[in-house]
Amino acid sequence: MDQNCIFCKIAAGDIPSATIYEDEEFRVILDLGPASHGHALILSKEHAQDVCVLPERLRAKVLSLAARIGAAMKQSLGCAGFNLVQNNGRPAGQTVFHFHMHVIPRYEDGPDMVNWTPGTTNPEELEALAEKLHAALEL
Numbered sequence: 001m002d003q004n005c006i007f008c009k010i011a012a013g014d015i016p017s018a019t020i021y022e023d024e025e026f027r028v029i030l031d032l033g034p035a036s037h038g039h040a041l042i043l044s045k046e047h048a049q050d051v052c053v054l055p056e057r058l059r060a061k062v063l064s065l066a067a068r069i070g071a072a073m074k075q076s077l078g079c080a081g082f083n084l085v086q087n088n089g090r091p092a093g094q095t096v097f098h099f100h101m102h103v104i105p106r107y108e109d110g111p112d113m114v115n116w117t118p119g120t121t122n123p124e125e126l127e128a129l130a131e132k133l134h135a136a137l138e139l
């Protein structure tokens, strides 16, 4: 636990939160600044700055937990779908440096969010990029 980390304190229950699920490894809370009605955050109980340093055991579990939360949102909130968003690093929009995954309910005719304008590329650029990334993965 990091004494200066607000999500460590929330995950441990030292700071109260609207908790919708808890087990030994995760606490799922409602976001205080929701992007949509029911926006939830899956917090690891163990402190890890981002997904790159989250223990493999937790990485493997978080996606199935997110799927369960999303299914419960569809059933209980009537959303038509949901986004899973997980920011790593300040330029990626991360503001709290303790691993968390957003589960954001999406409603028919709801506001557009989690979106981007598609850029352009070409086959040569894609091939060069793919080679570079492939090489990095083999390291």
Ligand code: 5GP
Residues within 6 Å of the ligand: 006, 017, 029, 030, 031, 032, 033, 034, 041, 086, 087, 093, 094, 095, 096, 097
């Ligand atoms: P990030 O931008 O790091 O991916 O997401 C941080 C999220 O945490 C934001 O959506 C923000 O509204 C939420 N948040 C920040 N502080 C608190 C808090 O004290 N309690 C709750 N429930 N949510 C918080």
Ligand code: ZN
Residues within 6 Å of the ligand: 001, 002, 005, 006, 007, 008, 009, 046, 047, 048, 097, 098
């Ligand atoms: Zn923490």
